[in-house]
Amino acid sequence: MADSTPILGDDGLTLKAKLRQAERRNKLKTFGLTVPLLAFILVTFVFPILLMIARSVDNPVPVRAIPQTLEALQSWTPPTLPAEATYRLFAEELLAADETGDLGRLASRLNYDLPGSRSALTRLGRALRRGAEDGQSYRALFEEVDPRWSEPEIWAGLKALDGRLTGAYYLAATDRTRDVDGDIVLQPENTRIYIGLYLKTLWVSLLVTLFCVLLAYPIAYQLATLPTGRANLLMILVLLPFWTSLLVRTTAWIVLLQSQGVLNDILVALGILDDEGRVQLIYNMTGTIVALTHILLPFMVLPLYSVMKTIPPNYRRAAISMGATPSRAWIDVFFPLTIPGLGAGSVLVFILCIGYYITPALVGGRTGQLISSEIAYHMQSSLNWGLAAALGTILLVGVLALYWIYDRLVGIDNLKMG
Amino acid sequence: MDATQAAVRFEGVQKSYDGETLVVKDLNLSIAKGEFVTMLGPSGSGKTTCLMMLAGFETATRGEIYIGQRSINRVPPHKRNIGMVFQNYALFPHMSVAENLAYPLKVRGIDKAERETRVLRALDMVQLAPFANRRPGMLSGGQQQRVAVARALVFDPDIVLMDEPLGALDKQLREQMQYEIKHIHERIGVTVVYVTHDQSEALTMSNRIAVFNDGVIQQLAPPTELYERPSNAFVAHFIGENNRLDGIVRSRDGDICQVELGDGSMVRSLAVNIGGVGSRTTLSLRPERVTVHAKAGEIDNVFAGKVEELIYLGDHIRTRVSLCGQDDFIVKLPNSDRHAMLEPGANVHFGWNAGDCRALDG
Structure with missing residues (x-):
């Protein structure tokens, strides 16, 4: 009977329509409240990340500047040199590119793949502007300008520039390159940087996470069991790093840790070290690890504390009443229940650590740098944004992979941030 | 009871948390x-502390606790x-x-x-065998309760x-669980020490009830005795509903005493826990022991009262009466056709026997 005659309100609308109307208003309101944040995240977070990923494979210059040369090079294979026609084509396209300024961009782009090849192109550009001598072949002109043009490597490098998208930045970011035949090979040992640095970053992050766990677990336990007044005092101590300016903290570490610093002075005064044997505790990896542990400790303490706070003391009493020794009750009942907090804290600290830039830059010296400083270097100094983007994207994918592994092992639902 | 046969024995046990007051x-x-x-007792009466001392989570400040013959003060x-x-x-x-x-x-x-056989047996006992592999969080409150008991x-x-x-269950479930726990106890005959502040829970399940107040057992007795024959004003008031009449003992003849109330009326009462003649006392009278339309000579005490208020409660009618100078005297009238309804404002004679009116400590 209800479905045969729809219920009508005073204004003749069916109940269903009225319900929809009422809910639409609610939905719009909820959505309206989230719009500012959504827009902010979109503009300042999602969009830049997409841009970064795009930049890591973007390769607009070669196909714009020298399309015909690239096409001609497709039928060429080393170790011979290209045909004279290709030289001429390339010379013409280079001259045109010089007009638009693409020559310099092309030179930089080639230089990323073949370090030192920038000059070979710029010199060639200058020579072409002067014009060829009569009767001289382009090939002879090229070789006169720079002897590298008589070797197939540079031509193979040009050939590899083909395509709107490129994987060259990712090759570089993983210490790989293409040889003259276009095969992917490891770079010579003395120029491999990034893989080692990634591994170092991972290792340091693991170490910092471990130190944070070791330091935070007992503190969080104390915080959760102490009466509120004293717990608050302790909490302030834990949060102090949050509230202190980075520069103040850094200065403090330098005062404490440098070789003429407080810590070394005390050790020397106590006779543990002699004056010549002062240890270097800052501007190296030790400094980076100490500083990162200090900064990231609250991120471990807070989730652990909030999880421990919710575990009723009755659980352990129950285990003890059933015959478990206090330590067994702790291991069987208390500890497993803190794993969500441990997981959340570890994920937080580890991921923050993996991309931490400013602290290693300030106290890491030469040996205490992580992958972040390389990314910053390519952003700010070498201006190789493609490589910086590729390094950043690899970091991002690595973090996502770690999330995924964590989800498989522990479950993201188990994450308790507070 | 012979002390050597006791399953649990507290002997002169004291407990203080702050070194100043005894809980x-x-x-x-x-x-x-x-x-x-x-x-049984109100919160802060020391009952949970006693339980925790027995369990070993609190240590007795003084005295000994025995399980069987063994003192367990130093057993973790x-x-x-x-x-x-x-x-x-x-x-x-x-x-x-x-x-x-x-x-x-x-x-x-x-x-x-x-392990498996014993777990299954225990789950069968509380009828939860199909839930063996669930997490406690997926069970209802009553089911969790049964798991905890098992x-x-x-x-x-x-x-x-x-x-x-x-405590965390709703009323209906609580009553059902009371019977269930009682039956499990009857079936397996284990010694149970139960702490509650809910008197109906205590009355339903216990062999004996220890009423706690102020760190002291006020009365230790089976449920019926506790209700019918409370030995002091606190117990009388704490267990069940109770009319309190304050007065002074005027004379005493064996078990029966005469008590003069504030308005001068004399009440024949059972002397339970009183001082000598002239001392203050509190009379305790259950509302359901009051008779309406009482006639002098048939019953020990008869007083005229005025019906102030009638509250319909389904199975009985709570009637507030002014009587003997008090206007909060409660009479429970069973809701049956044998009882004529009273009207508010009516003047009626109410009566009760001396044996139901217990003169307790003031």
């Missing part, structure tokens, strides 16, 4: 094997072999129901096969302690 004052209590004893809680049901159950949320039940067996080193029993403890275990 438990000189507790002496013997509990027989297989007995169901409830510690995990060696006392006491099962415990906690407030809010304390089921381990990261273990399944079966794992929860197996835990006490596991820490005792009982092998897997034996877990406290699965390792055959000498004693089971229950600390307000039904």
Whole structure:
């Protein structure tokens, strides 16, 4: 009977329509409240990340500047040199590119793949502007300008520039390159940087996470069991790093840790070290690890504390009443229940650590740098944004992979941030 | 009871948390094997402290606690072999129901096969066998409660302690669980010490009830006796509803005494716990023991009263009466056709027997 005659309100609308109307208003309101944040995240977070990923494979210059040369090079294979026609084509396209300024961009782009090849192109550009001598072949002109043009490597490098998208930045970011035949090979040992640095970053992050766990677990336990007044005092101590300016903290570490610093002075005064044997505790990896542990400790303490706070003391009493020794009750009942907090804290600290830039830059010296400083270097100094983007994207994918592994092992639902 | 046969014995036990005030004052209590004893009292009366001392989570400041013949003052809680049901159950949320039940067996080193049979037996006892593999969080409150009871029993403890275990359940479920716990106790005959502040819970389940107030056992008696024959004003007031009439003892003749109330009326009462003639006393009278339209000569005490208010409560009608100078005298009238309805404002004679009117400490 209800479905045969729809219920009508005073204004003749069916109940269903009225319900929809009422809910639409609610939905719009909820959505309206989230719009500012959504827009902010979109503009300042999602969009830049997409841009970064795009930049890591973007390769607009070669196909714009020298399309015909690239096409001609497709039928060429080393170790011979290209045909004279290709030289001429390339010379013409280079001259045109010089007009638009693409020559310099092309030179930089080639230089990323073949370090030192920038000059070979710029010199060639200058020579072409002067014009060829009569009767001289382009090939002879090229070789006169720079002897590298008589070797197939540079031509193979040009050939590899083909395509709107490129994987060259990712090759570089993983210490790989293409040889003259276009095969992917490891770079010579003395120029491999990034893989080692990634591994170092991972290792340091693991170490910092471990130190944070070791330091935070007992503190969080104390915080959760102490009466509120004293717990608050302790909490302030834990949060102090949050509230202190980075520069103040850094200065403090330098005062404490440098070789003429407080810590070394005390050790020397106590006779543990002699004056010549002062240890270097800052501007190296030790400094980076100490500083990162200090900064990231609250991120471990807070989730652990909030999880421990919710575990009723009755659980352990129950285990003890059933015959478990206090330590067994702790291991069987208390500890497993803190794993969500441990997981959340570890994920937080580890991921923050993996991309931490400013602290290693300030106290890491030469040996205490992580992958972040390389990314910053390519952003700010070498201006190789493609490589910086590729390094950043690899970091991002690595973090996502770690999330995924964590989800498989522990479950993201188990994450308790507070 | 012979002290040597007691399953649990408190001897002169005191407890102080701050070194200044005693939460438990000189507790002496013997509990027989297989007995169901409830510690009943308002919050802060020391009942939970007593339970915690028995469980071993609090230490007695003075005195001895025995389980059987053995003093357990220096036995750590995990060696006392006491099962415990906690407030809010304390089921381990990261273990399944079966794992929860197996835990006490596991820490005792009982092998897997034996564990499984005993867990199944315990789950059968509370009719929860199909839920063995669920997590406690997926069970209803009543089911969690039953799991907690099963877990406290699965390792055959000498004693089971229950600390307000039904507090989190709604009224209907609470009543059902009371019967269930009572029946389990009757079936397996384990000694139970139960703590609650809910008198109906205590009356339903216990063999004996110890009424606590102010760190002292006010009365230790079976439920009927506690209700029918409270030995002091606190117990009378705490257990069931109760009319209190304050007066002064004017004469005493064996068990019967005459008490003069504030308005001068004399009440014949049972002398239970009074001082000499001239001392203050509180008369305790259950509302259901008052007769309406009483006639002098048929009943010991008859007074005229005025009906002030009638409250319909289904099975009975609560009637507020002014009587003997008090306007909060309550009479319970059963809702049956044998009783004529009273009208508000009516002047009626109310009466009661001396035996139902207990003269207690003032």
